[in-house]
Amino acid sequence: MTSGKHKIKDIGLSDAGKDRVDWARANMPILRALKERLAKEQPFKGHKIGICLHVEAKTGVWLDTLMAGGARIAITGSPGTTQDDTAAYLVRDMGVEVFAWRDETFAEHMENAERVLDARPSLIADNGGDLHYLLSSQDKFRELSRSLQGATEETTTGANRLRETLPSFTFPTIIINDTMAKRIVENRYGVGISVVDGIMRTTNIMLGGKAVLVIGYGYCGQGVAQRLRGLGARVTVVDHEPMVQLEAHLEGFNTGTLEACIGGADIIVTVTGRDGVLQPDHYKQMRDGVIVCNAGQNASELSAIELYDMAQDVRILRPDIEQLTLDGGKKIFLLARGNLINLAGGDGNPIEVMDLGLALQTLSLECLALRSETLECKPQTVPQDIERATTRAALEAWVG
Amino acid sequence: MTSGKHKIKDIGLSDAGKDRVDWARANMPILRALKERLAKEQPFKGHKIGICLHVEAKTGVWLDTLMAGGARIAITGSPGTTQDDTAAYLVRDMGVEVFAWRDETFAEHMENAERVLDARPSLIADNGGDLHYLLSSQDKFRELSRSLQGATEETTTGANRLRETLPSFTFPTIIINDTMAKRIVENRYGVGISVVDGIMRTTNIMLGGKAVLVIGYGYCGQGVAQRLRGLGARVTVVDHEPMVQLEAHLEGFNTGTLEACIGGADIIVTVTGRDGVLQPDHYKQMRDGVIVCNAGQNASELSAIELYDMAQDVRILRPDIEQLTLDGGKKIFLLARGNLINLAGGDGNPIEVMDLGLALQTLSLECLALRSETLECKPQTVPQDIERATTRAALEAWVG
Amino acid sequence: MTSGKHKIKDIGLSDAGKDRVDWARANMPILRALKERLAKEQPFKGHKIGICLHVEAKTGVWLDTLMAGGARIAITGSPGTTQDDTAAYLVRDMGVEVFAWRDETFAEHMENAERVLDARPSLIADNGGDLHYLLSSQDKFRELSRSLQGATEETTTGANRLRETLPSFTFPTIIINDTMAKRIVENRYGVGISVVDGIMRTTNIMLGGKAVLVIGYGYCGQGVAQRLRGLGARVTVVDHEPMVQLEAHLEGFNTGTLEACIGGADIIVTVTGRDGVLQPDHYKQMRDGVIVCNAGQNASELSAIELYDMAQDVRILRPDIEQLTLDGGKKIFLLARGNLINLAGGDGNPIEVMDLGLALQTLSLECLALRSETLECKPQTVPQDIERATTRAALEAWVG
């Protein structure tokens, strides 16, 4: 379904989209409070914001907040994550220019990103650097690039891409993810609980009494280990940093080398963010029937490709559970093909985490709209006063 | 799809059924060990067992165990819980006589139950008392009833129905649920973790920091309260028994009267097993936006009918989330229409709980097959030696 | 220092005794509330209560409560536990007839017990059965025995002694310790925390990260295991009951047989209440440098005598820490000579536990004073209504 102003799957899905967005809204008190202020102050009056972000319910609540502050919006999503009903609702009831559908190809995605820029935004909210890439690589956006007042970039990965590939910057870009607030709230508490959720709903097993090996004890690993213990699992933590291992030991977790601990685990979770933490040899030392999953960066963390190569036989037993039979008959149960277990088949981050993250986005965009001249034209962290204001708003909303 | 020997949805679904059963099997080590012994000893040789139980993957593993011990099987399920693919697998690969499909009506269910008895079993495994009811109420089963060597009944509710409605007993019936093993394993640990799972997958909210009110602190309530706390919730416990409230207080939970505690909760869970614990007036004292769910007996525990009557408006926002708007605009989010949150939309009990429960069933049926003459012809609890043997088997399987 | 009305160490110590009692009073809100009611209702008017109980600060608060209710008091203590300053305060400021001093011999203790009976009480509160023994064995108390309106007995041991040795009863005796309230409050929560306290103050070691083996998982063992885990210890639980071991496993504790677990422990605590749980052979399997202590019944639980026999050398390193060197040079550190670690060198039960226990005593004595004719003349448990009233009073005082 297309018009000059949108390209989506089916506008008839709007009602279901409205329900989804309303549930998210009910659990996003930080944006709710922000909306009230923005409605009065109209900081985005005269601005069009060009956005690349998952077109789903929580994003819908955010767009509503920005529009209450005077903004007009053009948005595209990411391949595979668009909720077509939410997209329909954004178009029909909110008048957003949406260019996204669930099963778009990567080529279509880049076309949609171009359409967002074609809408001539004055501010950009990027996710993974696609909009920045287009702005810098295509001649037709040269003028737009110069006229832009500023941008945000959600991810650290996107920020690295920006720093590595873009020759020069003509506007300031605020990197949202490099904040303590996001790191603690999302990594320790958000990921911790959603990994536990992901394992339970994928497997239907009891965590009480299970021997679980958590590899990696950074913010994410701490969250995962604590929450698993909170559900009665007997948790062993492995980390290659001695100080970190010592901390886990004093916290009451079993610890040791990966080699010493791997054979005793019923369940293994990797949370390091590094490649090849589990090697083919490690799989040979695991118990028959072990469940293996990843909550770090991507499937290469547990060497998924090498594991499939080792397997004599692969069977899908339940959605997101594969049984891999190794030489000699030992069975490994791999969850979600080694992809992030908290995202696969789940709803990803708890709503509250996105409420805080999108509040950071909102205040960063407000800063760009009102005082972009105080910022340098390059990628930079969220200004401290914005991070503090967001944290205070979260406290206000959650604690009262 | 029907034959004299089965009546199921579609035998073509067998492969998917095999996958499901294999996943369950991988996590049922107690039955796995039992199967080895039964295969040698053949206690069920010459027996046909007539069964009424949910036709799903875990049951499939159980039937395989019984058949390894020499049994032939005829089975029907419960309306709404049959997995049609599992049913197909049982028929095609295992030769079970299955009479069940997912969307059967209650009348069809009772017909299917008759078909199980028509198969002339020598032992019965009942669930809710339906087979017992037919045996006692229909003339055509009078002879069968006299020739039966014994029966089991899974549920306490079924056991009560037996005791209340059956005039006399011509065979012994062992009540599975009245055991300490099941009560502790299923109620405290199984329900505890599956309630937490149910809330998370239904709502996608963060439990860390949330004020949760748990009403009822019996075995189930203890499990629910502990697991919620283990995920970072701030838990308040209400129980009308002073000694129980004192225990919760010393355990470090906030406690108080329902009236004093109800207004401060973000989430409310009822786990009492009693009707009308939440009354219409209680809903008036709740916070705007509160999430309410039930993990006790049934929806009357939180007066679901009365709540719907109070509501000015009811909207379904997500599967199993209804937004009820009361007079004055306050919103209550009711999960699963007040039905058991750990069953609704979830997979019910963790596999391990059923492994233990079905091991109790197996040993009870073995006792009936080999020494039914040592039991009285009436409903009775599981013999102590069987309960101890099952517990030891669970330890062997889980701890090693 | 003696008079007809008292026999104590030194009345000059009263001021220090007053300070102690006042600190206890500040933390005994249940007795405080009871005192108010008793002062109005005067249920003990005309009664003299003959008491055998530790003469220490918490007892002092209790006597004050009874006297506010109209009672006069004669009391003796236990050898070794009398606080001489508290005794002095009771005599000087409260007019209690006290017959007790810290270093009295057992023979002197029995003389003091006689003096309490010589004071011609109408009600008795006994501890260990000494007063009951004198009443039944000495001719001179035959008349008193017949005139008594009733008695209480604090301990289960004392109750067993009564039941075994006394030929017949001429008055009702209420056994205080056989109540759920005391069992849960004292055993799970009181013992749990005081064992942890005892280990820490005796050894000055860090519990975080330590491998601790708790032998026995009854109410006391549950409390000990939970509290040690709460301080960061890695706890293994051993219990010979399979169902209990299963519960500990699902609760997230490591479990196994004593033989499998004993070699890995840094610290071992026995909490079974049975003799000979640790045998000489077990000590041979322990780590060099292990710390061993007992929180069960008495030192024979860990075979203290046999252990001393095995030792080549015994050195006292700190008060309540002995280093025993076994054949081959292995060192065992035994705390408090195997006596109860929560009592040795500590203050015993937290004040709150005694507040509840003495409230039970008070209401039981009130029942004997006002309606002893409703009770049978034999040992019996605390009437249910009294237990419930005490529990409610505890809730009122602790939770509000």
Added chain:
Amino acid sequence: MTSGKHKIKDIGLSDAGKDRVDWARANMPILRALKERLAKEQPFKGHKIGICLHVEAKTGVWLDTLMAGGARIAITGSPGTTQDDTAAYLVRDMGVEVFAWRDETFAEHMENAERVLDARPSLIADNGGDLHYLLSSQDKFRELSRSLQGATEETTTGANRLRETLPSFTFPTIIINDTMAKRIVENRYGVGISVVDGIMRTTNIMLGGKAVLVIGYGYCGQGVAQRLRGLGARVTVVDHEPMVQLEAHLEGFNTGTLEACIGGADIIVTVTGRDGVLQPDHYKQMRDGVIVCNAGQNASELSAIELYDMAQDVRILRPDIEQLTLDGGKKIFLLARGNLINLAGGDGNPIEVMDLGLALQTLSLECLALRSETLECKPQTVPQDIERATTRAALEAWVG
């Protein structure tokens, strides 16, 4: 008891000192392993180390380690913390030059510090900066100062004093406390558990169910809050940093402003390290009977002086418990006069914390002995390789 080589209380106390030191040694496996290596490598051969540190059992084990590495030692302690028996043992059995006794005055302490310098050390281990102060302020030590190969300083306070008051440095000084290892091990885990120990042994109260307010949620505050919760307390955390409060909230603690939370607490612990956190007005808002203590820096954190001024009456009820009666009769129970509750009347840090801290000291001194020329002549943090080596040694010793 004096000689040219020592000045202590009574050499006859040596045996008791040996027992104390041996208990500490049994629990200091890091130093034990270090001693073996140093005995072989003799890095301190030819060195005399001049030390100012508490003369107590753990220090004794450390001196033994240094001497095994070839060092000779002259030591003084701190006023009030010297164990006279340990001092005697160090002189008689180990040949240490000790100048310290428990009740020395501050003037005597400074004289003793001079005696240590008079012994002409080549390395210095300071505590609070006293030795540094003498070296820089007294002419007679000018030459010694120039010949010194290096020094360590234990405390952050001492380090600040050095930086602020010393004009110039002629040797490198390594500041021990500014290490992540010490901060985490000592502050979060050491202080956490010893505060809990201090409160329990001072008061004899039950922590289960108590409402405890922890003010400050840095490393120390986190440890205190976690350990109190681990013992069943209902913990509320107050911190003035929004991000820190948010973290405590998500961790499941109650949080809020000090004003909102202060009235509901049974027990209040300050752990901020800042002055005047509790102001006179705060005491007016507290409950009658509240227990107040400090685990931060010093008594001014809870405005002890101002509190005494407010009190109509002050009574000492138990050692380290004072009852202060305010206007209107409200009672505040102040522990340890507002001094650090984990030190007052306790044994201070768990032995393991000092084992790690003194290993850091040892390796730092070894670095100064072997390669002081690689360091700049000024105060500096512990070199990273030393911190890592110490952490690895701790893991080796504690985890294996």
